[in-house]
Amino acid sequence: MTSQVAATLQKPWLDQAENPFVRIHRVTKKFGDFIAVHDVSIDIYKGELFCLLGGSGCGKSTLLRMLAGFEEPSGGRIEIDGQDMAGFAPYDRPTNMMFQSYALFPHMSVERNVAYGLLREGVSRAEARDRTAEMLKMVQLERFAGRKPHQLSGGQRQRVALARSLVKRPKLLLLDEPLGALDKKLREETQFELIRIQESLGVTFIIVTHDQEEAMTLASRIGVMNDGEIVQVGEPVEIYEYPKSRFVADFVGSVNILEGRVTEDEANFIRLGCPDIGAEIHVGHGFSCTLNQTLWYAIRPEKIRLTRERPEGRHNNAKGVVEEVAYLGNLSIYRVRLDSGRVIRATKANLSRHEDGAITWDDPVWVSWDDTAGVVLSA
Amino acid sequence: MPRAQAPGMSAPALWRWTAAPLARLGLSGRTLVILVPVIWLLVFFLIPFLVVAKISLSEPMIAQPPYAPLGTWDGLRLTLDLNFGNYAFLLDDPLYLNAYVFSIQTAFVSAALALLIGYPMAWYIARSPEPRRTLLLLLVILPFWTSFLLRVYAWQGFLRSNGVINNFLIATGIIDTPLVMLQTNFAVYLGIVYTYLPFMILPLYATLVKLDDSLLEASADLGARPVATFFHVTLPLSMPGVIAGFMLVFVPAIGEFVIPELLGGPNTLMIGKVLWGEFFSNRDWPVASAVAIVMLVVVVVPFMLLRNAQARAEAE
Amino acid sequence: MMRRSPFLPLICIAGFVFLYAPIVSLVVFSFNESKLVTVWGGFSTKWYGALFRDPQILGAAWVSLQVAAIAATVAVILGTLAAYVLMRFGRFRSRALLTGMVTAPLVMPEVITGLSLLLLFVAMEQIFGWPAGRGMTTIIIAHTTFAMAYVAVVVQSRLTGMDQSVEEAAMDLGARPVRVFFDITLPIISPALVAGWLLAFTLSLDDLVVASFVTGPGASTLPMVIFSKVRMGVSPDINALATIIIAIVGLGVGLAMWVMVRGRNRDKAVQRTE
Numbered sequence: 001m002t003s004q005v006a007a008t009l010q011k012p013w014l015d016q017a018e019n020p021f022v023r024i025h026r027v028t029k030k031f032g033d034f035i036a037v038h039d040v041s042i043d044i045y046k047g048e049l050f051c052l053l054g055g056s057g058c059g060k061s062t063l064l065r066m067l068a069g070f071e072e073p074s075g076g077r078i079e080i081d082g083q084d085m086a087g088f089a090p091y092d093r094p095t096n097m098m099f100q101s102y103a104l105f106p107h108m109s110v111e112r113n114v115a116y117g118l119l120r121e122g123v124s125r126a127e128a129r130d131r132t133a134e135m136l137k138m139v140q141l142e143r144f145a146g147r148k149p150h151q152l153s154g155g156q157r158q159r160v161a162l163a164r165s166l167v168k169r170p171k172l173l174l175l176d177e178p179l180g181a182l183d184k185k186l187r188e189e190t191q192f193e194l195i196r197i198q199e200s201l202g203v204t205f206i207i208v209t210h211d212q213e214e215a216m217t218l219a220s221r222i223g224v225m226n227d228g229e230i231v232q233v234g235e236p237v238e239i240y241e242y243p244k245s246r247f248v249a250d251f252v253g254s255v256n257i258l259e260g261r262v263t264e265d266e267a268n269f270i271r272l273g274c275p276d277i278g279a280e281i282h283v284g285h286g287f288s289c290t291l292n293q294t295l296w297y298a299i300r301p302e303k304i305r306l307t308r309e310r311p312e313g314r315h316n317n318a319k320g321v322v323e324e325v326a327y328l329g330n331l332s333i334y335r336v337r338l339d340s341g342r343v344i345r346a347t348k349a350n351l352s353r354h355e356d357g358a359i360t361w362d363d364p365v366w367v368s369w370d371d372t373a374g375v376v377l378s379a
Numbered sequence: 380m381p382r383a384q385a386p387g388m389s390a391p392a393l394w395r396w397t398a399a400p401l402a403r404l405g406l407s408g409r410t411l412v413i414l415v416p417v418i419w420l421l422v423f424f425l426i427p428f429l430v431v432a433k434i435s436l437s438e439p440m441i442a443q444p445p446y447a448p449l450g451t452w453d454g455l456r457l458t459l460d461l462n463f464g465n466y467a468f469l470l471d472d473p474l475y476l477n478a479y480v481f482s483i484q485t486a487f488v489s490a491a492l493a494l495l496i497g498y499p500m501a502w503y504i505a506r507s508p509e510p511r512r513t514l515l516l517l518l519v520i521l522p523f524w525t526s527f528l529l530r531v532y533a534w535q536g537f538l539r540s541n542g543v544i545n546n547f548l549i550a551t552g553i554i555d556t557p558l559v560m561l562q563t564n565f566a567v568y569l570g571i572v573y574t575y576l577p578f579m580i581l582p583l584y585a586t587l588v589k590l591d592d593s594l595l596e597a598s599a600d601l602g603a604r605p606v607a608t609f610f611h612v613t614l615p616l617s618m619p620g621v622i623a624g625f626m627l628v629f630v631p632a633i634g635e636f637v638i639p640e641l642l643g644g645p646n647t648l649m650i651g652k653v654l655w656g657e658f659f660s661n662r663d664w665p666v667a668s669a670v671a672i673v674m675l676v677v678v679v680v681p682f683m684l685l686r687n688a689q690a691r692a693e694a695e
Numbered sequence: 696m697m698r699r700s701p702f703l704p705l706i707c708i709a710g711f712v713f714l715y716a717p718i719v720s721l722v723v724f725s726f727n728e729s730k731l732v733t734v735w736g737g738f739s740t741k742w743y744g745a746l747f748r749d750p751q752i753l754g755a756a757w758v759s760l761q762v763a764a765i766a767a768t769v770a771v772i773l774g775t776l777a778a779y780v781l782m783r784f785g786r787f788r789s790r791a792l793l794t795g796m797v798t799a800p801l802v803m804p805e806v807i808t809g810l811s812l813l814l815l816f817v818a819m820e821q822i823f824g825w826p827a828g829r830g831m832t833t834i835i836i837a838h839t840t841f842a843m844a845y846v847a848v849v850v851q852s853r854l855t856g857m858d859q860s861v862e863e864a865a866m867d868l869g870a871r872p873v874r875v876f877f878d879i880t881l882p883i884i885s886p887a888l889v890a891g892w893l894l895a896f897t898l899s900l901d902d903l904v905v906a907s908f909v910t911g912p913g914a915s916t917l918p919m920v921i922f923s924k925v926r927m928g929v930s931p932d933i934n935a936l937a938t939i940i941i942a943i944v945g946l947g948v949g950l951a952m953w954v955m956v957r958g959r960n961r962d963k964a965v966q967r968t969e
Contacts, residue, residue, distance in 0.1 A: 528918050
C-alpha cells in the first residue's frame with residue numbers, strides 16, 4: 001500500500017484524483033490552410049519533465065509557442081494551474097521559455113540578461129542583484145557576470161539562457177531544443193545538469209526535442225508527435241518497449257517491422273503467418289484480433305539472437321546470410337538477408353575485445369527471438 | 380502574435396501621456412504607430428502626385444501661381460475645365476519625344492558601362508582577404524559621402540579644352556589640338572558612370588560575397604574552365620545583384636538633371652533637364668507637370684511594378 | 696583555389712583611379728595660386744581665405760547643416776517607425792499602401808519629387824494658408840520625405856537580420872511591447888539608426904534639385920550656391936570648399952574605423968583571458 005502511494009507520488013499521471021498542472025485540451029493551430037497542430041490533448045502534472053518528441057515540422061515547437069503565448073490556438077483550450085490562458089500575452093503568463101537560439105540580449109551583460117525578467121516584475125534592484133547572483137552561482141557562471149553574450153562559449157551561453165529563464169521562478173519552464181546547439185559530450189553532461197536543476201527547484205519542464213536519446217534520458221514522460229498530432233504519450237520505457245504504432249516503433253530507436261496475417265488466435269497466444277521470414281511468428285500473449293487480419297510485428301535489433309546452428313522450435317526463427325557488419329565500438333550491427341529476400345537488423349554487444357569465430361560477412365546464420373521479445377501492432 | 384495591449388505602469392511616461400487620450404478616441408497604440416508614417420507619406424508623397432496630375436490638366440496663365448484653376452464652383456455646380464492641351468503639346472513637339480528616348484538610351488548605356496566596370500571590381504573585392512576587403516569596400520563607398528555636385532564639377536575641370544586631360548595629352552605630345560570632351564554625350568555617360576558606380580558595385584558585392592567558394596571549386600572539379608564556371612555558376616547566382624545594381628543606376632539616371640546640365644551640351648536633351656527648363660526658364664507649370672506625369676507613367680511605374688514582381692519572386 | 700589572373704587587380708586599380716582622380720585633382724588645385732583651376736601656378740591657401748570671407752557660402756552652409764540635421768533626425772524617427780510597422784506588425788489595412796509609399800521614393804526622379812512637393816506646398820498655401828511662403832521649413836519637409844525611405848530600407852534590413860526570438864524572450868520575461876521596443880529592439884538596431892541618420896544627412900546635404908524646387912526667397916542651400924557658381928565657370932574657392940568637405944568626411948570615416956577596430960580588439964582580448 002505504501003509503495004503504491006509512493007508510486008503515484010512519483011507518477012502523478014497514474015493517479016485518477018490528481019489534477020493536471022498543464023491541461024492542453026483539443027488544441028488546434030492553423031496557419032492559413034496549413035494545420036500545424038491538430039486536435040492535441042495532453043495533461044501534464046506538477047514536477048514533470050515532459051518531452052515533446054518529433055521530427056522537424058511535426059508541430060512540437062508550435063505547441064510550445066502556444067504554451068508561451070507567442071501563438072494563439074485556432075481552437076481548443078490551454079490551462080495552466082487551473083487558469084485558462086486564452087487572451088494572456090506572453091508577458092502575463094506564469095511561464096518562461098528557453099529559446100533554441102538562446103535569444104540572449106546581445107547588448108546586455110550576462111548579469112543584466114538574467115536580471116531583466118526580475119526588473120520587469122517590479123522586484124527591487126537589491127533583490128534582483130541577489131537573486132541573479134544566486135542563479136549565476138547555480139549555473140557556475142559567477143565569474144562571467146560582466147561579460148557580453150558574444151564573449152561566451154556555446155555552453156556558457158546555454159547556461160545563461162537557462163539561468164535567465166529560471167530566475168523568475170516560473171511555474172512552468174518551456175525549453176525549445178535546449179541542447180541542440182551543443183556538441184555530443186557537452187550535451188550528455190548538460191542533460192544530467194538539467195535533471196538535477198529540475199529536481200532541486202521542483203519546476204515543471206516541457207522540453208521540445210527531435211533527439212530521441214535526449215528524450216529518453218531526460219523525460220518523465222514523452223509525447224511523440226507526427227504531422228501535428230500526438231501519436232503516443234507515455235514513460236520512456238513504455239514508448240520504447242510498447243509502442244502503439246509502427247510510426248512510434250520506427251521513430252524511437254531502430255526496429256524490424258514484419259507484416260503478417262493471423263493464423264491462430266487463442267486466449268494466451270496468437271500466431272502470425274509471415275512470408276517475409278518464411279515461417280510463423282509465435283506471440284506469447286493474447287491480442288484482440290480476428291483470423292486473417294493483417295498485423296505488424298515490431299522487434300528491436302538487440303532482441304534478436306544470431307546463431308550458426310538452427311535454434312530449437314518451429315517458430316520465431318529464420319535462415320539467412322550476413323550481408324553487412326558495422327562495428328560501432330560498444331556493439332556491432334548486422335544486416336542479415338533472409339532466404340525470402342527480407343533484410344533483418346540485429347545488434348550484438350561486444351562483450352570481449354576479440355572473439356574467435358565471430359560471425360562475419362557472408363556467414364550463413366539463423367536469426368531467432370523469444371516469444372515475448374516483440375510487439376504486435378495493429379496500426 | 381498577441382496584439383499590443385494598452386501599456387501599463389512600466390511603459391515610458393511619454394507613451395502613457397500620448398496614448399491615453401487617443402485610446403479614448405478609440406485609437407490603440409498599434410494603430411497610432413501605423414498612422415504616423417502612413418499619414419506623412421500620404422500627405423507629402425502621394426497627394427503631391429494628384430496635385431501634379433491636376434495642374435497638368437489646367438491652362439497656363441500669367442499669374443501667381445501661373446496656372447488657371449481647374450474648375451469653377453458657382454455655389455450650385457462644379458464646372459471642370461479639363462485641358463488635355465498640355466499632353467497634345469508634348470506629342471506635337473518632337474523635342475519631348477526625343478528627350479524621353481534619349482534619356483532612356485543614355486541611362487541604359489551608362490548602366491551597362493557601369494556593370495562592365497563594376498562587376499570585376501565587385502568580384503575582386505568580394506574575393507579579397509578580410510582586412511583588405513573592408514578597406515576596398517570603404518574606398519568604394521567613400522566618394523558617395525562627399526558632395527555629388529562637387530565630384531561632377533571636378534570632371535568639368537578634367538574634361539574642358541584646357542583641362543587636366545588635354546593639358547596632359549598635349550604636354551606629352553600625343554595630341555596637338557585639344558580634344559572636345561566637355562559638352563558632349565560622352566561626358567554625360569562618363570559623369571553618370573562615375574557618380575553611380577558605387578551603386579552598381581555594392582549590390583553586386585553583396586551577392587558575390589555570399590557566393591560559396593565550394594560551388595566554384597565543385598564546378599572546376601567537374602571540368603569547367605574559369606570562363607565556363609563564370610557563365611554557368613557565378614553569373615546566374617549573382618543575377619539578383621546584377622539586376623539590383625542595374626536598376627539603381629538606370630532608374631535615377633533617366634531623370635538626371637545635374638550631370639547633363641554641367642557636362643552635357645545644348646543638344647543633350649535629357650528629360651530632367653527639359654522639365655527643369657519648362658519650370659524655371661519658361662515658367663510653364665502645367666507643361667512641366669505634364670512632362671512629369673508622362674515620365675511617371677512611362678518610366679517610374681513600370682520599374683516599380685518590375686521591382687515588386689522581383690521582390691515577390693524572391694520571397695517565394 | 697581558382698587561378699588568379701592579373702586582369703582583375705588591374706581593372707580594380709583602374710576603377711579606383713577613375714573614382715579618385717577627380718577628387719585628388721580637386722584637392723590639389725585648391726592650393727593653386729592661379730585662378731585657373733587646371734594650370735598649376737604655385738602653392739597658396741588664398742582660396743581658403745576667400746571662402747571664409749564669403750558670406751553667401753557661409754550662410755548657405757549654415758542653412759544646409761541645419762536642414763540636414765533636422766531632416767535626418769525626423770527621417771530616422773519616421774523611417775524607423777515605417778520599417779518597424781512593416782516588419783513586426785503583421786497584417787494591417789494600409790500595409791500594401793505603406794509598402795508602396797516607402798519604396799517608391801527610392802526610384803522617383805528628383806525632378807518629379809521636387810516639382811510635386813512644390814505644387815503641393817503652393818496648393819496647401821492657397822487652401823490652408825500654410826506653409827506661408829517657402830524656405831527652410833519646406834526644404835526640411837521635402838528632404839525628410841525622401842530620406843525616410845532610405846532610412847526605412849536600412850532599418851528594415853537590420854530588422855530582418857535580427858533574431859526575432861530575442862524580442863520574444865523579452866516579452867516572455869514580462870516586458871510589454873513598448874518596453875520591448877525601447878529595451879531590446881532599439882539598442883540592437885541602433886547601428887542601423889546611426890547609419891540611416893548619416894545617410895539621410897548626406898542625402899540632404901547633397902541635394903540640389905529638390906531643394907531648388909521647394910525653396911523660396913532667402914533660403915539658399917550650399918548645393919544651390921555651388922551650382923550657381925559652377926554654372927558661371929571655374930571658381931577655385933569651390934575647390935577649397937570641396938577639400939574641406941573631403942577632409943571632414945575622411946576624418947569621420949577614420950574615427951569610425953578606429954572605434955570599430957578598438958571594439959573588435961577588446962572583444963578578442965576578453966576572449967583570450969579564458
